[in-house]
Amino acid sequence: MAGRDSELEEEACYADCDRCGTSLYVILRFRENVPERVVAIGREIDWPEGYSK
Ligand SMILES: [Zn+2]
DSSP states (O other), X not given: OTTTGGGEEEEEEEXXXXXXXXXXXXXXXXXXXXXXXXEEEEEGGGOOTTSOO
């Protein structure tokens, strides 16, 4: 399974709540450049360290 992990990538994206307009971050997991699932979501003010804005 060499190189398997290199196909996985996580990226933090900006989002806004449709209801109240709160600024959010969404961390998506990509597998071979295809978004696979949401890993985490939270307020933009709590943007997690280690993810580029
Ligand atoms: Zn909301």
